[in-house]
Amino acid sequence: MLIIENVTKHFNGLPVVSDVSLTVPGNGFTVLIGPSGCGKSTLFDLLMGVLPMETGRIQWCRKAVPDLNRLAAYMQQSDLLLPWLGLADNARLPADIAGEPIKESGRRVQDLFDRLGLAGFENHLPSTVSGGMRQRCALARTLMFGRDIVLLDEPLSALDAITRRSLQKMLGLLQTDFNKTILMVTHDIEEALLLADELLVLTPPPMQIAARMGLEHPKPRRMEDLDLLAIKNRVLAMLQEKRSS
Numbered sequence: 446m447l448i449i450e451n452v453t454k455h456f457n458g459l460p461v462v463s464d465v466s467l468t469v470p471g472n473g474f475t476v477l478i479g480p481s482g483c484g485k486s487t488l489f490d491l492l493m494g495v496l497p498m499e500t501g502r503i504q505w506c507r508k509a510v511p512d513l514n515r516l517a518a519y520m521q522q523s524d525l526l527l528p529w530l531g532l533a534d535n536a537r538l539p540a541d542i543a544g545e546p547i548k549e550s551g552r553r554v555q556d557l558f559d560r561l562g563l564a565g566f567e568n569h570l571p572s573t574v575s576g577g578m579r580q581r582c583a584l585a586r587t588l589m590f591g592r593d594i595v596l597l598d599e600p601l602s603a604l605d606a607i608t609r610r611s612l613q614k615m616l617g618l619l620q621t622d623f624n625k626t627i628l629m630v631t632h633d634i635e636e637a638l639l640l641a642d643e644l645l646v647l648t649p650p651p652m653q654i655a656a657r658m659g660l661e662h663p664k665p666r667r668m669e670d671l672d673l674l675a676i677k678n679r680v681l682a683m684l685q686e687k688r689s690s
């Protein structure tokens with residue numbers, strides 16, 4: 446279980462993240478949804494140890510840890526693939542940096558490429574494949590870190606709606622097939638409702654958690670589900686109210 450308690454951060458004296466606490470059960474999928482600029486990237490930078498926390502504690506598997514730097518893999522909006530490397534070499538980078546033998550890392554990459562629908566594209570350069578394929582490669586690279594926790598910072602926001610839906614299924618695999626503990630931020634309410642076990646609605650800055658909703662609907666989910674549609678409307682109303690208050 447990942448426990449995050451009382452995280453606070455100011456920039457230039459102004460609060461950006463204000464006393465945020467949340468828990469992600471092992472193999473859980475928690476989604477943060479909030480308005481643009483509410484501090485989501487700052488929160489992830491704090492969790493990853495990129496920025497120092499002013500207050501806050503993190504626990505993983507009942508042990509206090511300073512940050513998630515060595516425990517979590519972080520996937521961002523931009524695929525950050527190196528343009529001069531083929532897709533398989535891009536995905537293998539974390540293993541290369543860790544000094545893993547190429548035979549072993551090559552086998553792991555091939556397994557991921559088979560499961561993520563990238564088989565046959567191992568040697569393609571990023572510029573020669575679609576945005577969806579590049580993000581699948583970025584997902585494979587994230588999985589190559591072999592970490593138990595995955596932080597997803599709007600990983601699909603640069604994609605068109607149809608590609609996005611197919612990639613959402615793939616993000617679901619992180620939980621069902623790869624057994625990860627996942628914390629994701631997104632602006633897309635439907636994406637949140639399709640994937641989350643718990644949905645946390647954020648306030649405009651300074652970031653606080655305005656509402657916590659458990660979603661026990663079996664997965665895979667469909668947005669046609671009337672109950673999910675009702676929750677979507679509730680979350681939308683909440684976000685609009687927070688924006689205007």
Ligand SMILES: Nc1ncnc2c1ncn2[C@@H]1O[C@H](COP(=O)(O)OP(=O)(O)OP(=O)(O)O)[C@@H](O)[C@H]1O
Pocket residue numbers: 456457461480481482483484485486487488650
């Ligand atoms: N290094 C910094 N110095 C000063 N202010 C900063 C710094 N980094 C972020 N901010 C401010 O903190 C607030 C939150 O920024 P952050 O990038 O975390 O938001 P976000 O929710 O990830 O935004 P978006 O949804 O647009 O990606 C913004 O008002 C931003 O201008």
